[in-house]
Amino acid sequence: MWRYMGRKLLVYALTFAVAVTINWMIPRFMPGDPVRSMLNRGSISDPGALERMTAYYEEVFGLDAPLHEQYLNFWSGLLRGDLGISVMLYPEPVVDVILRAVPYTLALLIPAIVLSWIVGNRFGAFAARSKVLDNSILPIGYVLTATPYMWLALLMAWSLGIVAGIFPTAGGHSYALTPGMNAEFLASLVTHWFLPFLSMFVVALGGWAIGMRNMIIYELEADYATYLRTLGAPRKLVRRYAYRNALLPQITGLAVQLGTIITGALLTEIVFNYPGLGTLVLDSLNNRDFFLLQGVFLFVVIGVLVANFVIDLVYVFIDPRTRVQMTGASS
Amino acid sequence: MSLRVNGLKVHYRTLRGDVQALDGVTFSLGDGEIMGLVGESGCGKSTLGKSLIRLDHRMHHIAGSIELNGRDVPIGDDAAMVPLRYHEISLIPQYAMSALNPTRRIGRMIDELLRSRGVRPADRADELRRRLELVGLGTDVLRRFPIELSGGMKQRVVMVVSTLLDPSLLIADEVTSALDVSTQRSVAESLVEFRDRGHVGSMVFVTHDVALVHQFADTIMVMYAGHVAEKGPAADVVSDPRHPYTQMLLSALPEAGEDTGERLRGIPGTPPGLLDPPTGCRFRDRCPMAFDKCAERPPLVETAPGHWSACWKTEGH
Ligand SMILES: Nc1ncnc2c1ncn2[C@@H]1O[C@H](COP(=O)(O)OP(=O)(O)OP(=O)(O)O)[C@@H](O)[C@H]1O
Ligand code: SF4
Ligand SMILES: [Mg+2]
Numbered sequence: 001m002w003r004y005m006g007r008k009l010l011v012y013a014l015t016f017a018v019a020v021t022i023n024w025m026i027p028r029f030m031p032g033d034p035v036r037s038m039l040n041r042g043s044i045s046d047p048g049a050l051e052r053m054t055a056y057y058e059e060v061f062g063l064d065a066p067l068h069e070q071y072l073n074f075w076s077g078l079l080r081g082d083l084g085i086s087v088m089l090y091p092e093p094v095v096d097v098i099l100r101a102v103p104y105t106l107a108l109l110i111p112a113i114v115l116s117w118i119v120g121n122r123f124g125a126f127a128a129r130s131k132v133l134d135n136s137i138l139p140i141g142y143v144l145t146a147t148p149y150m151w152l153a154l155l156m157a158w159s160l161g162i163v164a165g166i167f168p169t170a171g172g173h174s175y176a177l178t179p180g181m182n183a184e185f186l187a188s189l190v191t192h193w194f195l196p197f198l199s200m201f202v203v204a205l206g207g208w209a210i211g212m213r214n215m216i217i218y219e220l221e222a223d224y225a226t227y228l229r230t231l232g233a234p235r236k237l238v239r240r241y242a243y244r245n246a247l248l249p250q251i252t253g254l255a256v257q258l259g260t261i262i263t264g265a266l267l268t269e270i271v272f273n274y275p276g277l278g279t280l281v282l283d284s285l286n287n288r289d290f291f292l293l294q295g296v297f298l299f300v301v302i303g304v305l306v307a308n309f310v311i312d313l314v315y316v317f318i319d320p321r322t323r324v325q326m327t328g329a330s331s
Numbered sequence: 332m333s334l335r336v337n338g339l340k341v342h343y344r345t346l347r348g349d350v351q352a353l354d355g356v357t358f359s360l361g362d363g364e365i366m367g368l369v370g371e372s373g374c375g376k377s378t379l380g381k382s383l384i385r386l387d388h389r390m391h392h393i394a395g396s397i398e399l400n401g402r403d404v405p406i407g408d409d410a411a412m413v414p415l416r417y418h419e420i421s422l423i424p425q426y427a428m429s430a431l432n433p434t435r436r437i438g439r440m441i442d443e444l445l446r447s448r449g450v451r452p453a454d455r456a457d458e459l460r461r462r463l464e465l466v467g468l469g470t471d472v473l474r475r476f477p478i479e480l481s482g483g484m485k486q487r488v489v490m491v492v493s494t495l496l497d498p499s500l501l502i503a504d505e506v507t508s509a510l511d512v513s514t515q516r517s518v519a520e521s522l523v524e525f526r527d528r529g530h531v532g533s534m535v536f537v538t539h540d541v542a543l544v545h546q547f548a549d550t551i552m553v554m555y556a557g558h559v560a561e562k563g564p565a566a567d568v569v570s571d572p573r574h575p576y577t578q579m580l581l582s583a584l585p586e587a588g589e590d591t592g593e594r595l596r597g598i599p600g601t602p603p604g605l606l607d608p609p610t611g612c613r614f615r616d617r618c619p620m621a622f623d624k625c626a627e628r629p630p631l632v633e634t635a636p637g638h639w640s641a642c643w644k645t646e647g648h
Contacts, residue, residue: 227430228444230385231493232416237447241432248434320434320476 008312012305019301023294024074028067053090083298084291088284094295097280102299104172105276107193109265112200113254120208121250125243127209128216137209144206149264153199153271160195167195170273196272200265204257211253215246248319255311258304266300333533334360334383334500339395341382350605352378354557355395357631358639360500360533360550363526367544367565368537369580370554371602376537377425379554380502382406383535384420400499417448421498425505425537427489431477438473441492448496455495462491462530466521483514490518494525499532501525507538515543523547541584545569550637553577556602556613559631563638573640576614612642620644 065073077083083094127137161169173179174188219225219242228238266278273279277296284292316322337357343350352375360366368376378390383404386392392407399419405411424430432440441459442452460470466487477485486506494501503522507515525531538544544551545565552562553576561574572578579598600617603609611626612618618625624643631641 223424223426223429224432226387227424227426227489228432230381230416230422230424231444231448232413232418233444233447237443241435245432245434318434320436321478 004316008309012309016301016305020075020078020298021071023297023301024071026290026294028070049090053087056085057087078298083295086284086289086292088287088289088292094291097292098277098295098299101276101280101296104274105265105269105278108197108200108269108274108276109262112197112204112265113258113261116201116204117208117250117254120205121212121247123205124209124212124214125216125239125246127213128220134213138213141206141210141213144203145210147203147206149200149203149267150271152203153196153268156195156199157271160198168192169195172275192272192274196268196274199271200261200268203264204261207257208250208253211250212246215249216242219243219246248315251311251315251318255308258307258311262300262304333362333364333400335396335398336383337396337398339379339382339397340393341378341386342391342393343378343389344391345389345606348606349391351608352390352557352605353382354605354608356554356557356559357395358552358559358562360535363533364550365523365526365534365536365548366562367541367548367551368535368554369539369541369544369551370560371580372539373602373605374554375557375605376554377504378557380422380504380535380537383500383502384416384422385409385412417493417498418496419498420500421493421496421502421531423490423493423501423503423506425508427486427506428482428509430489431485433477436474436476437480437488441473441495444492445495450496459491459495462495462525463488465524466491467517483510483518486510486518487521490521490525494530497530500534501531502535502537504537505539506536507540507543515540519543519547541569541581553580556608557605558613558628559639559641560614561638561640562631563635563640567635567638573634573638573645574642575618575620575644579617614642 081095083098086092086094086097089097123137124141127133127141157169161167168174168191171192172189173185173192177185177188179185220238222242222245225238225242228241265276266281268274269276269278270282277299280292280296283289284296336359339353339356340351341353343352356375356379358366368379370376381387381390382392383397383406386406386409397404397406399415404415404420431437435443445452445455459473463470463472468484468487468491472480472484472488477488480488486509490503490506501522506522507518510518519536522531522534522536526534536544536548541551548565550562551565551568553560553568553574555576560576561568561572563573568577569581572581576598583597598617603613603616609615610628612621612629615621615625622643627643629641629643629645631639632645633639634645
């Protein structure tokens with residue numbers, strides 16, 4: 001068990017190291033002088049500030065130090081939680097900028113992933129039950145999964161936001177309000193959150209429903225299900241087993257899909273100008289803020305790795321077959 | 332007579348037409364009789380086994396009747412069959428290795444199955460333990476997942492599960508095929524033991540292994556392409572086969588004790604397809620004794636007490 005976990009952790013650590021290295025390489029091996037182009041694009045009017053920034057960035061990039069030293073410096077900064085200073089929001093540290101955006105992204109992602117997975121699986125299992133439901137849920141599901149996040153998000157912003165005028169279509173909260181723990185501000189947070197959440201939820205829903213429907217039909221044809229029916233076991237028992245066994249590949253599917261879902265979330269944020277990491281990516285690109293971009297990229301990688309690890313853990317606890325393999329491997 | 336099957340016809344409905352997998356099968360089983368059911372692959376052995384307990388959604392009951400202990404078995408009516416399943420008629424499936432839910436501990440699965448059939452698990456717990464011991468398994472298998480057992484262990488677990496409610500008819504479909512020779516023997520012996528102790532009434536034992544079935548079955552039934560070719564006491568069928576197909580099937584086997592190193596001769600030709608089978612005797616194409624009359628289907632006639640054969644050349648015609 002521990003050996004299995006240790007091996008998994010090692011793989012995750014290696015993945016992380018590779019991601020960090022690529023991250024470090026990108027601005028350094030890009031053609032041109034990254035500092036200059038970055039500062040030129042960043043709209044800085046005060047010449048004194050520009051000078052200070054140039055000095056700062058040349059130093060952090062340490063462009064005259066040998067490459068391996070630059071690389072080690074990058075890691076030691078990283079481990080101290082120092083990702084540099086943002087150009088766009090100079091002199092705010094990148095970490096602070098990111099930490100401000102992370103709660104928004106998580107508030108979208110976690111409910112959208114968890115709820116679409118649960119509801120999608122229920123729907124799919126339900127669809128496998130009857131022809132009529134199957135014939136209606138399945139095509140809807142296919143249309144939904146085939147819908148690009150961006151497009152659905154735009155459609156929702158347009159229909160529910162602009163035409164119906166029920167929900168605001170931009171921002172994380174109303175700018176007229178000062179953040180605080182009052183009912184008005186919280187309500188504003190929720191109404192701004194709703195549309196981006198809904199569009200992500202709806203796109204993901206279809207995929208899970210189709211996956212579940214196909215898996216459960218497969219499970220109902222499996223030998224153990226046939227055996228139970230042969231011995232006269234009622235539908236209820238057979239379905240219960242099939243549902244549980246069909247959930248296992250859906251959990252794997254969640255791990256596999258995580259990257260796509262997170263990309264979808266970033267795009268959705270951009271459409272709704274929602275102040276999470278996605279919008280931050282767009283802004284930092286527009287302002288050539290490589291430090292910020294690097295930082296966001298690292299956070300996303302960490303998020304994907306952590307989520308995958310959690311799914312691995314969950315899987316071990318619900319599928320006896322992985323448990324058996326693990327004891328087999330460690331004994 | 333505990334089981335009577337009369338003119339049973341069951342077809343598989345497919346896109347290309349009906350596969351006539353059972354085409355008028357008639358036989359009966361006495362109380363406690365163990366009948367070995369043999370025949371080439373695809374002749375309809377599993378189909379007959381399934382037809383006695385549960386038709387899958389592709390199978391259709393076309394004609395014929397089944398009677399168990401004097402009561403009709405309404406095989407075409409899925410709902411009416413439910414009370415009979417497991418309690419009266421049970422099956423050890425050909426796929427026993429994968430018959431257990433992989434994500435449930437075996438003991439828990441058995442409890443859930445029993446409860447769903449209206450039986451209190453506690454009432455059968457002692458019996459379950461005793462029978463596991465009878466087939467050489469400890470009760471610790473109940474706490475394990477199927478993946479933690481070997482193939483032979485799973486086979487025996489399924490055997491115990493299938494017979495736990497003391498059915499009057501048990502169909503054992505190729506329970507020994509995937510096992511090594513010594514395990515085959517012990518599984519077969521356990522089944523006889525189950526019958527002797529009254530855990531099961533009569534039994535249909537499907538196999539390819541004529542030698543094995545000769546040793547412990549009471550009777551042997553030979554099927555060919557959806558028809559019954561011959562049925563009779565095991566010793567008689569082996570020593571004095573009446574049907575040309577049985578004769579060729581037996582001569583294709585190596586003689587006991589004889590080790591010539593010669594390869595099995597086999598029977599030339601292949602059985603007819605069952606999608607659109609020929610009329611008359613289905614063995615006609617391969618039968619060295621075929622003659623004009625064989626264009627007509629030979630009836631199953633009793634040539635000696637309890638010995639039946641369906642061939643125009645068998646005496647009695
Ligand atoms: N689901 C199905 N759909 C169509 N035809 C089928 C189906 N299952 C079986 N058959 C056909 O029915 C015939 C009898 O099959 P069955 O499985 O009863 O053979 P068997 O005697 O048990 O063979 P084996 O020794 O290989 O297990 C075969 O010709 C087979 O092709
Ligand atoms: S009926 Fe004719 S074809 Fe059929 S087995 Fe007898 S002799 Fe051969
Ligand atoms: Mg078979």
